Amino acid sequence: MKQTKNPSPRAGISLRAMAVGALLSGVIAVGLPYGEFVLNGTQMGLNSSTPAAFFLLFLLLALVQPLLGLVRRQWMFCRVELLSIAVMMMITTAIAARGFISIAVPIMAGGYYFATPENNWEELLHPYMPTWIAPHDESAMKAFYEGLPEGEPIPWGAWAEPLLWWLVLMAAFYVVVVCMMVILRRQWMDHERLLYPLTQVPLGMVEDGEQPGPVKPFLKNASMWLGLAVPFVLHGINALSHYFEFIGNISFIQTLPLAQNTVHFYLRFDCMWMGLAYLVNANITFSLWFFYLLIKAQEVVFTRIGIFSTENLDIFSHTFEGPTMGILSHQTMGAMIVMVLLGLWTARAHLWDVLQHVWQPERRSDGDELMSYRTAVVGMALGLVVMSVWLWSSGIPLWAVFVYLFGAFVIFLALTRVIVEAGLAAAVQGMSGTGFLISSVGSTSIGVAGVLGAGITLAWAGDLLVFMMAPCANGIRMLHGLGRHKKRILAMIGMAMAIGLVGGVYAILNIAYQYGANNFHGSWAWFAKEPFRVAQNFALNPLGPNWEGWLWNGVGAVVMTGLIWARHNLLWWPFHPIGYLVSGTWILNSVWFSIFLAWLVKALVLKYTGPNGYKATRWFFLGMVLGQFVAGGFWMVVDGFTGMTGNRIRMY
Numbered sequence: 263m264k265q266t267k268n269p270s271p272r273a274g275i276s277l278r279a280m281a282v283g284a285l286l287s288g289v290i291a292v293g294l295p296y297g298e299f300v301l302n303g304t305q306m307g308l309n310s311s312t313p314a315a316f317f318l319l320f321l322l323l324a325l326v327q328p329l330l331g332l333v334r335r336q337w338m339f340c341r342v343e344l345l346s347i348a349v350m351m352m353i354t355t356a357i358a359a360r361g362f363i364s365i366a367v368p369i370m371a372g373g374y375y376f377a378t379p380e381n382n383w384e385e386l387l388h389p390y391m392p393t394w395i396a397p398h399d400e401s402a403m404k405a406f407y408e409g410l411p412e413g414e415p416i417p418w419g420a421w422a423e424p425l426l427w428w429l430v431l432m433a434a435f436y437v438v439v440v441c442m443m444v445i446l447r448r449q450w451m452d453h454e455r456l457l458y459p460l461t462q463v464p465l466g467m468v469e470d471g472e473q474p475g476p477v478k479p480f481l482k483n484a485s486m487w488l489g490l491a492v493p494f495v496l497h498g499i500n501a502l503s504h505y506f507e508f509i510g511n512i513s514f515i516q517t518l519p520l521a522q523n524t525v526h527f528y529l530r531f532d533c534m535w536m537g538l539a540y541l542v543n544a545n546i547t548f549s550l551w552f553f554y555l556l557i558k559a560q561e562v563v564f565t566r567i568g569i570f571s572t573e574n575l576d577i578f579s580h581t582f583e584g585p586t587m588g589i590l591s592h593q594t595m596g597a598m599i600v601m602v603l604l605g606l607w608t609a610r611a612h613l614w615d616v617l618q619h620v621w622q623p624e625r626r627s628d629g630d631e632l633m634s635y636r637t638a639v640v641g642m643a644l645g646l647v648v649m650s651v652w653l654w655s656s657g658i659p660l661w662a663v664f665v666y667l668f669g670a671f672v673i674f675l676a677l678t679r680v681i682v683e684a685g686l687a688a689a690v691q692g693m694s695g696t697g698f699l700i701s702s703v704g705s706t707s708i709g710v711a712g713v714l715g716a717g718i719t720l721a722w723a724g725d726l727l728v729f730m731m732a733p734c735a736n737g738i739r740m741l742h743g744l745g746r747h748k749k750r751i752l753a754m755i756g757m758a759m760a761i762g763l764v765g766g767v768y769a770i771l772n773i774a775y776q777y778g779a780n781n782f783h784g785s786w787a788w789f790a791k792e793p794f795r796v797a798q799n800f801a802l803n804p805l806g807p808n809w810e811g812w813l814w815n816g817v818g819a820v821v822m823t824g825l826i827w828a829r830h831n832l833l834w835w836p837f838h839p840i841g842y843l844v845s846g847t848w849i850l851n852s853v854w855f856s857i858f859l860a861w862l863v864k865a866l867v868l869k870y871t872g873p874n875g876y877k878a879t880r881w882f883f884l885g886m887v888l889g890q891f892v893a894g895g896f897w898m899v900v901d902g903f904t905g906m907t908g909n910r911i912r913m914y
Contacts, residue, residue: 275750279343280757283350286322287758290314290351291765294359297898299773299782304894304911307359310732311460311538311687311887313913315351316467317895320888322347323467323478331476338476342744344468346751349737350758356733357762358769362432365789366721367770368779370396370424372790375403383794386801390657390711394427395718406771409778416775427652428721429763434648435722436730436759440752441642442675443735444632445616449609450682451739458739459541459685460732463887465740485878489885490892493533497893497911501900504909514912525561528851532912535853537886538685539860540879544868546684547861549841554854557845561586573808576717576796577788578690578724579697590846592701592811594692595669596818597843598676604826605679632738632748656718657711662699666716669702670695670723674731676843681732682739684840688727688914690849695723696796704807705800713800717793724792727849727914818846849914 294307294314306314322344330337339347357363373396377383397403402420410416450456471479480486496512503509518527539547564570564586571588579591606613619625619635628635646667653663673691680689693701696716705713723729734755741751779786825839844850860883867875894911901909 275342275346275744275747275754279339279346280750280754282339282343283347283754284757284761286318286347287350287354287761288765289318290354291358291761292769293898294355295364295766295769295773297902298359298364299770299779299786300777300907301898301901301909302783302907303898303901303909305359305913306891306894306898307355307361308727308913309688310356310681310728310736311463311534311891312352312355312728312733313891313894314355315348316463316888317891318351319344319348319464319467320892321895324481327478328476335476338474340474341468341470342747345464345740346747346754348464348468349740349751350754352733352737353730353755353758354762354765356728356730357759358766359728360725361728361730362722362763363766363770364786365725366428367767367774368786368790369718369721369793370421370428371403371406371774371779372787373794374398374400375407376787376791376794381794381798383798387710387714387794387797390714390797392656394423395656396424397421406774407779409781410775416771418771421771425767431649431652432722432763433759434645434652437641438645438649439674439731439734440755441633441638441645443678443731443738444638445613445635445642446609447631447735447738447742449612450679450735451742453609453612456679456683457542457685458682458736459538460681460687461736461739462541463884466881466884467888480881480884483881483885485881486885486888489537489882490889492886493889494893494896496533497890497897501893501897501909501911504906505904520558520562525558525565526851527558529855530852531859532853532856532890533886534890534913535856536860537883537890538687539857540864540883542685543838544861544864545836546838546840547857547864548836549838550684550686550844550850551841551854551858551861552837553841553845554850557590561590564589571810573701573811574799575697575700576694576720576724577792578720578726579693579701588811589814591692591697592814593818593821594843594846595673595698596815596820597822597839598672598691599815600819600822600826601679601839601843602672602675604823605675630743632741632751653715653719657709657715658699659708659712662703662708662712662716665703666695666699666719669698670719673698673723673726674729677726677729678731678735680840680844682735684838684844686844686849686853687732688849688853689844690726690847692846694720696720700796700800701808701811704805706804706806710797710801714793714797717796720789720793725789852914 297303298305306317327338330339355361373383373387373391377388397420399417399420402417405417467478467480469479499509500511503511514532515528515530518529519525520527569586569589571586573588615627616635616639619628620639623634623636649667650663653666654660658666673695677689677691680686696719699708699716700713708716737755744751821842822839825837825842828835828837829839864876867879890911894913897909897911901907
């Protein structure tokens with residue numbers, strides 16, 4: 263991939279680009295909920311590679327840009343404009359569906375609707391729910407889940423207050439995220455030279471040739487088209503099987519039961535994961551599949567000798583299959599804490615320089631950042647204060663708020679590091695911030711109100727298949743070097759966030775009141791009930807700190823410390839710590855085989871053809887990634903016109 267070129271003097275971020283970015287972000291904000299819940303189709307916002315953004319970027323480059331060039335070459339978008347539009351779409355994609363909207367809204371609506379005499383939420387939980395955190399209108403909530411009678415208007419008033427307070431929280435959270443990524447950009451990109459694999463696809467797509475023209479070089483690359491054709495054809499066959507019964511369905515996964523069917527071993531072929539893994543350093547991909555096999559062996563042995571975990575937290579904690587899942591997720595959490603803290607220690611010189619800008623604003627080492635370090639530090643501090651007050655007001659004791667935020671941001675930072683270094687776009691945590699708090703300090707110390715407040719945070723810190731920090735980090739990497747446009751870039755990021763939040767909420771509420779949320783796919787009900795199920799469980803069965811969990815946290819921390827030390831002190835050491843970090847999470851259970859295939863192919867290519875062979879084949883694998891996104895978007899559009907439902911291409 264060519265290095266990012268400095269923009270020409272004429273290049274810039276125009277108002278036109280901002281308008282187009284806002285329009286396409288609006289399409290994403292409305293389209294993602296419709297595609298997921300009405301069509302039950304491909305979830306184009308379900309991992310941090312933000313497939314919806316890259317699908318629309320592909321259409322913009324393949325269809326719109328050539329047409330503009332034919333009419334008037336001056337109308338074509340320059341590279342800087344295309345990158346800024348892409349980043350706006352990435353940001354919106356991380357909000358409008360599973361990044362926040364598709365989880366938060368059902369949680370807001372579910373606490374009262376799903377209360378029954380059997381679960382006794384009315385007596386156990388409702389007295390502890392702040393009046394501002396969820397709608398209270400029973401008829402409005404019933405209509406949300408069952409649909410409005412024809413002709414009745416949507417009861418927007420019932421949602422106004424809780425949505426306002428939730429928007430305050432998310433605005434503060436996103437400010438913190440942007441500021442953190444600005445602060446860490448130089449350390450990750452310049453000092454540690456992390457690869458940012460997910461950015462290679464959009465950067466390659468917008469790259470100009472020797473003479474900029476209406477057709478980008480990637481559209482003229484035969485290897486790219488060949489790679490794109492593989493997932494497009496394979497998934498196209500499965501998509502057509504929904505329309506024509508005589509066309510068979512291709513299965514991409516095989517399951518092997520182990521340890522008397524208590525442990526499962528998956529062999530799954532996925533073009534997107536294979537393509538992304540090919541772009542990553544071989545020692546990382548080797549470590550990913552190696553540690554996965556090691557953890558599976560541990561799981562089999564523990565199952566055989568009777569070492570189990572019975573800890574019951576939330577559905578986003580202990581999600582690895584098997585009876586030892588709690589042990590694995592605690593090891594993962596301990597590893598994450600060590601990774602983040604040692605990473606901050608490694609960056610101590612840079613962080614000290616950042617802090618010095620607070621009381622020495624005349625320093626000029628931050629001139630190429632999106633905002634000054636002083637602004638970033640102050641913005642992060644204020645955002646954390648707002649988040650802390652919000653969480654405290656929701657029922658979590660103030661001291662526990664700090665424990666929760668520590669755990670949550672450790673998870674966010676660790677997963678973001680995994681994504682920008684290993685390209686694992688659907689990296690997930692072993693346990694959520696909610697699970698970390700409850701397991702660490704016990705439910706008895708924070709009370710029912712605290713458990714309920716922590717449970718409600720699952721709306722934005724639970725399902726992390728896609729979350730804001732990773733697309734934000736990738737976006738800042740893509741736009742780096744455009745410091746003279748920083749005000750417009752920040753404005754575009756803010757616009758994208760606002761469109762994602764407001765547009766996503768508007769779309770979800772319209773769809774739910776029209777079709778009835780009970781008719782959506784099953785995960786909707788999981789999200790809606792989960793905070794209250796967790797709170798009910800600990801209200802009826804209060805527990806103290808899980809000391810066994812702390813023990814396994816310690817095991818993970820010790821192992822991670824050893825792996826990091828070995829990587830930095832032993833030249834021959836072949837293992838990357840990230841492999842161990844994600845080995846105890848369920849996503850690697852799904853994608854390890856595709857990663858193994860990519861590692862094997864890359865190893866053979868490098869051995870027999872060298873770096874030139876890798877460069878020659880790279881576009882084929884970039885095409886595989888893009889092809890899966892294009893296939894998902896294409897069939898969603900087709901299904902939208904035909905009314906076909908259930909035609910889903912997996913994006914995780």
